[in-house]
Amino acid sequence: MAVADVRPAVTADVSEITRIQRVTWQAAYADLLPSEVLATLDTPDAEEAWHEALAQPAARVFVATEGEWTVGFCAAGPAPAEAVASAGGALPADADRVGLVSVLLVEPRWGRRGHAGRLLAAAGQALRGEGAERGVAWIPQSDAASESFYRKAGWEPDGTARTLDAGGRPFREVRFTGPLDIPLVERGGETGGTPFGAAPDAEPR
Known part of the structure; x- marks a missing residue:
């Protein structure tokens, strides 16, 4: 079986x-985003945005890799005020000790192999090393796969939601929050361990 691993991204990624x-x-x-919004992911601007993200000191x-293949990725960093504020704009007492998992994706054909858990564990370790005590993530309200994944990691919705403008179509997201200490346990011979003591039923997307 090919070795599964997680490492910091570099420009070549x-x-x-x-x-x-x-x-x-x-x-x-x-079914959730207009076709013109999804089309922007297939332009040079999309790559440029990730080059800029990698250049940010706090990012x-x-x-995630399996053998020679890159199968998923995760981006995290200190949570900005708007990511942790209440619906009314009030900041929690620990606002300066919260990390944001802004995106965590595993390509569908590589799902159910523990990659998402390893990514979340790596991000959590990095955020804790910089003083964060808990994490938050915003996921689409109807995204059952991501909801299941975060719940298995011990994260729960905190009751806060927001509506974004996605090319003229409302896009509803809910906020999950939870611990950053994500245990990895060897199971079933899978190199690198699987999260939460068992393989997750679904990968986030």
Whole structure:
């Protein structure tokens, strides 16, 4: 079996990160996002955005690999005020100790192999090393796969939702929050361990 691993992303990973985001979102969100929004993922601007993200000092971007293949990625960093504020705009007491998992994607054909858990564990370790005590992530309200994944990691919705403008179409998201110490346990011979003591039923998207 090919070795599965997670490592920090480098500039050479940008094309694969962009490709994974494109194919995953086009498969998962075709009914939620307008076609013109999804089309922007297949332009040079999409790669440029990831080059800029990697250049940000506070950004932590990781890629998941299996053998020679790049199969998923995760981007995280300190949570900005708007990511942790209440619906009324009030900040929690621990606002300066919260990390944001801004995106965590595994290409569908590589799902159910523990890659998402390894990515979340790596991001959590990095965020804890920089003083974060808990994490937050915003996921589409109707994204059952991502909801199941985060719940298995011990994260729960905190009751806050927001509506974004996605090319003229409302896009509803809910906020999950939870611990950053994600245990990895060897199971079933899978190299690198699987999260939460068992393989997750679904990967986030």
